[in-house]
Amino acid sequence: MFLIDMFNKKTILPDAQTALPGREDAIPTAATHFVSGHPLKGPYPDGTEKILLGMGCFWGAERLLWSIPGVYVTAAGYSGGLTPNPTYQETTTGLTGHTEVVLVVYDPKVVPLSRLLKTFFEQHDPTQGMRQGNDIGTTYRSAIYAYDDAQLKEAKAARDAFQAALKRSDHTGKITTEIEKAGPLYFAEDYHQQYLAKNPDGYCGLRGTGVSCPIGG
Numbered sequence: 001m002f003l004i005d006m007f008n009k010k011t012i013l014p015d016a017q018t019a020l021p022g023r024e025d026a027i028p029t030a031a032t033h034f035v036s037g038h039p040l041k042g043p044y045p046d047g048t049e050k051i052l053l054g055m056g057c058f059w060g061a062e063r064l065l066w067s068i069p070g071v072y073v074t075a076a077g078y079s080g081g082l083t084p085n086p087t088y089q090e091t092t093t094g095l096t097g098h099t100e101v102v103l104v105v106y107d108p109k110v111v112p113l114s115r116l117l118k119t120f121f122e123q124h125d126p127t128q129g130m131r132q133g134n135d136i137g138t139t140y141r142s143a144i145y146a147y148d149d150a151q152l153k154e155a156k157a158a159r160d161a162f163q164a165a166l167k168r169s170d171h172t173g174k175i176t177t178e179i180e181k182a183g184p185l186y187f188a189e190d191y192h193q194q195y196l197a198k199n200p201d202g203y204c205g206l207r208g209t210g211v212s213c214p215i216g217g
Helices: 002-011 058-066 113-122 149-168
Strands: 049-054 071-079 099-106 143-146 178-181 185-187
Touching (some): 099 143, 143 149
Antiparallel strands (some): 049 143
């Protein structure tokens, strides 16, 4: 029974009464991107925009996204939950409500949001609910957190287009991606930042459905 309860805690989102309390101060993290040297927390260049993308384990997702031309900087973090300034160990209990996300700061003149959304939907499986492959728990749920109404609208349109593409391919899954306005982003610990640049042979759980998302370029 104890093991079942622990599993449920990891796959059911907490409420305000059951969430961990967290802390007032941010946890320490890196100042700059390990690959590009750009500042993780800004200031960012004029004209850039940002979005939060959750594709399961943020290690592989971040490497994928920083490699796209036009992306200025990426950072691993936690968002979509209740606990302020959580640690990685706290998020893995499922009792903070957060999912692992990648902050993507990009130049829309070089890489439009549609290109990022196409990559997002094609490079993971957004139909798996509170998991991504063998990674199980609320922290691995698919999510797009938008910073304005235009991004929100475009993300929902991309989801609908991909859902239609899945149906045409006989994929039976229904997209479970959480698409909402962005709330607080808490930067993950230093060792998570650009993890696969520091550890090239490290774990990467990204795996798509094999279905093309009919948007962008």
